[in-house]
Amino acid sequence: MSKVESSFTLSPDIADEYEVINTHLPILESKIGRVDFRTITKAKAEELIKSGTMYLRKKETKATAKG
């Protein structure tokens, strides 16, 4: 999974905690329905993560990154 250059600005509601990966596109036809990464809420992001998406992940915190 990789971070790619996005063609949009991620929703401010989740921008600090999540990042879009594997796509540059703003819309995801997902297992929980159509999601717009520009306006997605935190609750919807969590639901999307639970669905097993390959297009959104939680950012690593500094503590996590240090391992």
Add this chain to the structure above:
Amino acid sequence: MRDYDSITDLAASFKDGLDNGSGIQEIAYFIPRSWLTTIAAPDPAGTTAASLVEISGNHVLAAGKSPIRMEPLFDKSGLTGESVGEVLSSVFQTGAEFFFPQLSATVLGTAGAIKNYRGLILLKRMAGGDWIQIGSEEILAKPIAGGAFGTGQGPTGEPGIRVNFQAHGNMPYYIYKGELPAPAGP
């Protein structure tokens, strides 16, 4: 060749009370084969009737590529299919007819650009549910002759452009349950 003797629940029935409206939704996608790095398929080891048509994995787009978003007019667009072929060699011929009621430069250019691509069509029934997929990695969907365009004639004519797609397969169509990134609408 697939042998269906291993399928354990073959049946044909229906349930009262479900939304079952005619027609298709006004957002669909065409994805040229060369724009995909992975085309997911039904589980070849599946033992249920549904497993023959359901695709739970993800189609994966090539870097920088995007499905072509199509907005067919609900009133004049839809999916049709039929079985064709000879006795004991039957297959399904499935088509999608998309009508666009304006002759904008973008629609005309898109119709011209995709005319010689093959790939996958994804669309949804008006009633909702999972994506209907026309075409597969083995036999891709493609635009076919019969697409038409015109300004209409006189005050009651019909200006617009119609794009027809068709694919053949062992199943009427597939049910795509995976994810797909997509462009924003206009």
